[in-house]
Amino acid sequence: MNKNTFDAIVIGSGISGGWAAKELCEKGLKTLVLERGKDVKHKVDYPTMHTPPWEFPLRGQMPLEVKKENPIVSRCYAFKDDADHFFVKDKEHPYIQDKPFDWIRGYQVGGKSLLWARQVQRWSKYDFEGPGRDGFAVDWPIRYEDIAPWYSYVERFIGVSGNKDGLETLPDGEFLPAWEMNKVEKTIQQRVNAAYPDRNFVIGRCAHLTKPAAHHKAQGRGQCMARSMCQRGCPFGAYFSSNSSTLPAAEATGNLTIRPHSVVHSLIYDDAKGKATGVQVVDSETLETTEYFAKVIFVNASTLNSNLILLNSKSSRFPEGLGNDNGLLGTHIAFHNYRGSLSARMDGFLEDYYYGRRPTAIMMPNFRNVKKQEMDFLRGYMTFYSAGRGGWGNARNTDFGPGFKEANSEAGAWGVYMMMQGETIPKLENRVYLDDEVKDKWGMPVLRVDVGYDENDEKSLKDFLDQGAEMLEKAGCKDIRQRDSGQAPGLDIHEMGGVRMGKDPSTSLLGKHHQLHACPNVYVTDGSSMTSTGTQNPSLTFMAFTARAVDHAVKALKRNEI
Numbered sequence: 001m002n003k004n005t006f007d008a009i010v011i012g013s014g015i016s017g018g019w020a021a022k023e024l025c026e027k028g029l030k031t032l033v034l035e036r037g038k039d040v041k042h043k044v045d046y047p048t049m050h051t052p053p054w055e056f057p058l059r060g061q062m063p064l065e066v067k068k069e070n071p072i073v074s075r076c077y078a079f080k081d082d083a084d085h086f087f088v089k090d091k092e093h094p095y096i097q098d099k100p101f102d103w104i105r106g107y108q109v110g111g112k113s114l115l116w117a118r119q120v121q122r123w124s125k126y127d128f129e130g131p132g133r134d135g136f137a138v139d140w141p142i143r144y145e146d147i148a149p150w151y152s153y154v155e156r157f158i159g160v161s162g163n164k165d166g167l168e169t170l171p172d173g174e175f176l177p178a179w180e181m182n183k184v185e186k187t188i189q190q191r192v193n194a195a196y197p198d199r200n201f202v203i204g205r206c207a208h209l210t211k212p213a214a215h216h217k218a219q220g221r222g223q224c225m226a227r228s229m230c231q232r233g234c235p236f237g238a239y240f241s242s243n244s245s246t247l248p249a250a251e252a253t254g255n256l257t258i259r260p261h262s263v264v265h266s267l268i269y270d271d272a273k274g275k276a277t278g279v280q281v282v283d284s285e286t287l288e289t290t291e292y293f294a295k296v297i298f299v300n301a302s303t304l305n306s307n308l309i310l311l312n313s314k315s316s317r318f319p320e321g322l323g324n325d326n327g328l329l330g331t332h333i334a335f336h337n338y339r340g341s342l343s344a345r346m347d348g349f350l351e352d353y354y355y356g357r358r359p360t361a362i363m364m365p366n367f368r369n370v371k372k373q374e375m376d377f378l379r380g381y382m383t384f385y386s387a388g389r390g391g392w393g394n395a396r397n398t399d400f401g402p403g404f405k406e407a408n409s410e411a412g413a414w415g416v417y418m419m420m421q422g423e424t425i426p427k428l429e430n431r432v433y434l435d436d437e438v439k440d441k442w443g444m445p446v447l448r449v450d451v452g453y454d455e456n457d458e459k460s461l462k463d464f465l466d467q468g469a470e471m472l473e474k475a476g477c478k479d480i481r482q483r484d485s486g487q488a489p490g491l492d493i494h495e496m497g498g499v500r501m502g503k504d505p506s507t508s509l510l511g512k513h514h515q516l517h518a519c520p521n522v523y524v525t526d527g528s529s530m531t532s533t534g535t536q537n538p539s540l541t542f543m544a545f546t547a548r549a550v551d552h553a554v555k556a557l558k559r560n561e562i
Contacts, residue, residue, distance in 0.1 A: 001293060006032040006257070008553075009279055009294040011264050011309065014111025016526040016542045017300035018242030018250075019154070023550035024298075025255040029557075032257045032292055033247075036284060036301075037107030039260040040086075040114070042243040046233030048082040056081050075491055076104045078115055083231040086114050096435055098450035100488035103304060103495075109260055110243040111302065112493070115231050118207045118239050118359060120160050120540035121382075122151050122171045126370050127534040134373050137332060137426045138502040140531050141512035144171070150544035158240040158543070159216055161360070162205035170202070170365040170536075177210045178203045182354035184346050184387040184414050185362055188475040195474045198367045204360030204384070207240040207540075219245055228357035239359070261285050263442045266313040267297060267322050267522065275521045275562070276313075276322065282442045296521050296553050296562060299499075300546070303333075303527035307432050307498040308447045310524075323516035326506050329499060331431040333451050334533045336492040337381070337422030339485050340464045344477035346387060346414040353389065353411060361386040366423070366535040368463065377459035381422035382535040383468065389414055416477055420464040423535045424489075425456055426497050451489050494538055496530035514549040521562040525549045 007029035010020045017033065024031040039045070053059055060080045067074040070090040079087050088105035095103060106112040125144040132139030148171070155174040162175040181189065181203055189201040208224040209216055221237035221244060230239055237244035250256040261284040268278045268291065278293035299306045307330045313322035321329045361384040368380030389411040430452065434445035465482045472480050489495075502508020505517035510529055516522045525546040527538060534541075556562045 004291060005293045006030045007294060008032070008296045008298065009034065009292055010298045010300060011279065012111060012300035012302060012305075012526065013109045013242055013247065013258065014106075014300065014302060014526075015113045015116065015242065015539050016546045017111065017298070018113060018246035019543045019546040020298040020300055020525065020550055021250040021256060022246040023547050024554070025250040025253040027550065027554045028255065029554065030255050030257075031250065032259060032294065034262040034264055034279065034281060034292070035107075035109050035111075035258065035260045036263045037109065037111075037260060039258070040108045040110050040233075040243060042237065042248065043233075043235050046235060047085065048232045049229070049235045051082065072102050073104060075102055075487070076493070078231040080231075082229070083115065086231070086233075094440065094446060096438065096446055096448040098448055099452040101449040101451050102488045102490035103449065104490065104493045105302070109247070109258060110241055113241040114233055114243060116539060117537070118230065119204060119537040120155075120158075120207050121205055121363070121365075121536040122173055123147070123534050123536055123541055124169050124171055124365075126169065127532070127536070130379060131532050134369070134378055136378055137532050138500070138504070138507045141501055141503045141508075146512075147541070147544050147548065150548040151540065153547055154540065154543045157215070158207050158245065159209045159212065159221075160205055161208055161210040163203055165200065165202045167200055167202070167365060169367070169370055173205070175205070176213070179206075179210065179358045179360055181362060182387060183352040184349050184416070185385070187349075188346075188385065188387065188416065188472075188477075189362060191475040192471050196367075196471070199364055199471070201362050201364045201385070204363045206360040208359050209238045219248065221245065224359065226356035226358060228359065230359065263444065264301065264309050265289070265442070265444060266309065269313065269315040269317055269322060269519065271315065271317050276519055282444075284442060287442065295557060296523065298546075298549075298553075299522065299524045299528075300526045303495045303498060304432055304447060304449070306524060306526055306528040308434070308444070310499060311434050312445060318518070322522065323509055323518045325518050326509075328507070329509060330433050331428050331498065332426035332500055333430045333432060333495060333497045334424045334426040334530075335451070335489045335496065336494040336533060336535075337420065337424055337453070337457050337461060338492045339487055340420040340422070340461045340468070341483045341485065342418040342465065342468045342472060342480060343483070344416045344472045344480040346416055346477050349414055375459075375463065377456045377463070378425055379423040379460070380535060381420045381460055381464050383418060383420060383464070385416060385418040387414055387416045416472065418468050418472065420461070420468070421492075421535055421537070422457065422460045422464065423533050425454070426500070426532060427454070432498060453489065494527070494533070496527040496533050496538060499524045499528040500531045501529055502531060513552040514545060515562075523549045523553055
């Protein structure tokens, strides 16, 4: 028991787990990080990071038999033969879909921080006020002012490129130099911003080092080369990942122990002590069971897995799962609606081009129902667009041979692409739960997912398609085409909820510092803790929440409160 006892245990090593490890270790706690997947070391274990495209047998595509065996993960844009080793294969980790749900996972040290799209925007005060004001979900127990300094703390460490845009709907942060828009993108931005006083397109904010600061260089991280090979693992450490940043920072303290191949079965609750004392782990390779013990436990296994672990953490005190006195654990799962997109062309500008492969698009913060309820649907959506030129437009109707080569050597016309990132409303009936009979190879109950769209999502989608077409038309675009992908929830990879924060223990699982109401030495700071989804990419908020929660946990430990 002494050998397996630590000051703190962190379940998961991804975006939030890496931050928990860094903060706990830097504050002097001997910390064990449990990761169910394989070990991945920065640079050492990025096998395709420098492989040229012509050395991949299918030039980046996956074999047909692999797609047939893995229909869910194959729908992910980054699942290609340069990064398939970082993705969970469908048949290896099954789950049950009561409704279609594409659960995209990355089981390795670093988790999906090796694969994420790296877009980081702050929430505004309107996002935290939304549920309480508009009467859905439950009121957040915190406000923007509570999290703002932690946003700054995280942004400075990870490195975020962006402009100071002065928008109250998208608060400014601590920024490195921003990426540049091309000529057509600037034209669309200017025309749309001029036509709509409440709609502001700005360059996207992303966790890429455009001009590394001294502390980034001290981490061994370098400038982004705009290669657009990020899903392979970045050898420069130019985009933020747990592997290149937080985990090395934690390791440098001498307080970190990482145990890969560790499937967390459940948390151990001690009735006499009235708190969790450790975790039970199944070795993914040997199937051996081991118990580890700590004073404080951070659950950061990613949204659905965190729900699964807590639901499976049953005891005489918590027969329905740890902290689940109100029966709400696993409910109110939400996500981002990505179904809507538009494409168009922009005539002219044939003398203009651009260079590099910029890792971010242009974005517009939500403009619907911001300060009051004004539409026939709740909340709204962020909008993203980009413009570019391709050579295939000139070559499509040309035979192979010299004519094809000549036609394809010139840039074609300008194309424009626009998409939505819509907020969905957490609902009781959108839930995950444990199957009563089916278990996986590690003896864990298989998770059942019962999550779907509703009428609110359909109305928000229609509004985006109508407004997007109108904006592109005002910008001067032609041949505007609307598209509803019809994709299942989950492919956004932004699932949230199930262990939501709130003020009232009868309607929420966590308090304002991310502690379980009924077991305060357990903190949950990944996406499962979210009360609502907002319209922004969520990872920056997960990281800020985690840093804030660790600060509280360490102080509480010193006061013997947990």
